[in-house]
Amino acid sequence: MSNPIFKVVKSGLLTTIQDNGRSGYQQYGIVVAGAMDPFSMNIANFLVGNPGNEAVLEVTVMGPTIDVVGDAVIAISGGDLSPKVNGEKAPMWKSFEVKEGDRLEFGQPVEGARSYVSVAGGFDIPLVMGSKSTYLRAGIGGLDGRALEKGDVLNGTGGVNGISGRALHPEEVPTYKKEMDIRVVMGPHLNAFSDAAVQTFLSSTYEVTPKSDRMGFRVKGPKIEHETSADIISEAIPLGGIQVPANGEPIILMADRQTTGGYTRIGTVISRDIPYLAQAMPGCKIRFCEVNVEEAQEIYEDNDRFIRTLGKVSNPRQ
Structure with a gap:
């Protein structure tokens, strides 16, 4: 049974639902889509105990402001877009708990262009040709085939106990140079x-x-x-x-x-x-x-x- 986890307060520049994309349909003219940075997507999922291909939020350059409406375990990987929870710096490449009433937001890009936010159990998003990925030009996948907008509520799958405090070894964390x-x-x-x-x-x-x-x-x-x-x-x-x-x-x-x-x-x-x-x-x-x-x-x-x-x-x- 699904349960609300996030409510979008501000949409940011471009935030979409992405997984590994739609493989096997290019012969029919269907674009693969999926995470731009699949490594960061996989790691974000592993940190909370998900399979690597579970859908995540792909946050681009200027991130959204999101209210937490249900307790969850999340992880943020990829580019450092200055994530904060309740105004305090949030960890990256490490899973942690968020509680109902918390606010997740992003600030100025420090390094890289895209962050990935996973939630234990994944987002309750319907599969389209085997994938939850958003392909904007065709308006398919994700949340009604579009980027997140103010007022959107994202549901989790429910019933999954995430793993908090798990981190990628610092030597394995990529750096994104100019x-x-x-x-x-x-x-x-x-x-x-x-x-x-x-x-x-x-x-x-x-x-x-x-x-x-x-x-x-x-x-x-x-x-x-x-x-x-x-x-x-x-x-x-x-x-x-x-x-x-x-x-x-x-x-x-x-x-x-x-x-x-x-x-x-x-x-x-x-x-x-x-x-x-x-x-x-x-x-x-x-x-x-x-x-x-x-x-x-x-x-x-x-x-x-x-x-x-x-x-x-x-x-x-x-």
Whole structure:
């Protein structure tokens, strides 16, 4: 039986319900969506004793003000957006109790762009194609397919005793810098670019622009010239795919990316670096560093083992 946990007093810039997204439906034109920073989402869930894929609140840059209307155990991970409970600094990367009558709010961004708020037992949100994730452009998932608004009440699933005081080891807590190296696997359309263009891509510093959103990050810097056309026959687009349209300015495709695209892709950001990229604010400087497929797979496997181990420790029933 569900029970009210949160009531939204102020909505913030953009706060949505997200989990791992809708996998298996891209062939039908259904966007995956899901958390921009899946690492932080998983950890927030593990800290309160949830499975990693349980839905959380994804809070972007300027967070909401939320009144607690039911006792709960919560955790906040990801970017530090100055969370407070009753005016006092709230812990991050650690589960803690909130009581009816408490107020959770966010202040100025200190580091990173997105925070994730989990609640023990998860939010009572209907599944749409196997996911609770909000996809705003189609108006599906989450709370009526939209961002949170003033007056919204979020229910928990009820009957779940959360685990308070559990924390991620400080050495494992990521830091989100204003300058970052992002690893990429090159291809698949390298034949569309000259050697000089590829060298420009790998040796230049790019800046995340304010035109970036959940669909894609637009970056500005030295233009990447095409040797042939920028256009290709539309094909499936992976998370982290780096499109280069005719203007030579890269676009890194993120959680709400379209299912197919008709621009050349010079490379793909490896999955382990997507969470760091997701925390980049406009003005953040990034450099692209090439790794081969074997290196990318090894990095993925190491991270996957880490996540699986934490999941088993957090929730032995998994």
